Amino acid sequence: MAQNKDSILVVCTNRKAYHDYFVEDTYEAGLELLGAEVKSIRQKELSLEGSFVRVENGQAKIYNMHVKPYKFNSLIEMEPTRSRRLLLNKRELRKLESKAEIKGYALVPLEVYFKKGWAKVKVAVAKGKHTFDKRESLKRKDLNREMEKQFKNSIKF
Numbered sequence: 640m641a642q643n644k645d646s647i648l649v650v651c652t653n654r655k656a657y658h659d660y661f662v663e664d665t666y667e668a669g670l671e672l673l674g675a676e677v678k679s680i681r682q683k684e685l686s687l688e689g690s691f692v693r694v695e696n697g698q699a700k701i702y703n704m705h706v707k708p709y710k711f712n713s714l715i716e717m718e719p720t721r722s723r724r725l726l727l728n729k730r731e732l733r734k735l736e737s738k739a740e741i742k743g744y745a746l747v748p749l750e751v752y753f754k755k756g757w758a759k760v761k762v763a764v765a766k767g768k769h770t771f772d773k774r775e776s777l778k779r780k781d782l783n784r785e786m787e788k789q790f791k792n793s794i795k796f
Contacts, residue, residue, distance in 0.1 A: 647754050650753065651687055652687070656763065659773070669757060670701075671724040672758055673717060675709035679709040684706065687748050687750075688705075689703045700725060743767055748761070748763075
């Protein structure tokens with residue numbers, strides 16, 4: 640697979656995050672991986688379901704990101720859901736920490752991708768949706784789908 644150095648290869652997305660949260664701001668963070676985790680992620684053997692980000696002691700970490708163990712790994716076995724450090728600069732860490740302390744806000748990973756060969760995570764500052772907000776967004780989505788269908792049917796010659 641020939642790949643341009645500047646290209647972005649999206650490996651995994653957290654589609655449930657857009658359903659459960661209002662995404663307000665996003666940050667790109669590097670992902671600190673050990674051993675064969677990179678190979679496993681390149682094979683799309685990971686899940687962001689139920690994962691979250693916390694800033695503690697001046698470091699951001701992602702929790703509950705499940706990376707399936709690489710099957711050809713003969714070295715150290717690592718726990719699939721261990722916490723992994725996110726690589727951000729101090730200014731971004733301070734911003735994330737201050738926004739995460741506000742009640743109702745959370746730091747949610749949106750997607751994992753490779754950029755210039757490095758594993759990256761898109762982290763969002765998000766506000767939790769209530770049940771009625773979720774219903775409203777589903778109604779809007781259904782209406783848009785119906786309008787697209789009507790528009791598509793009216794164009795046929």
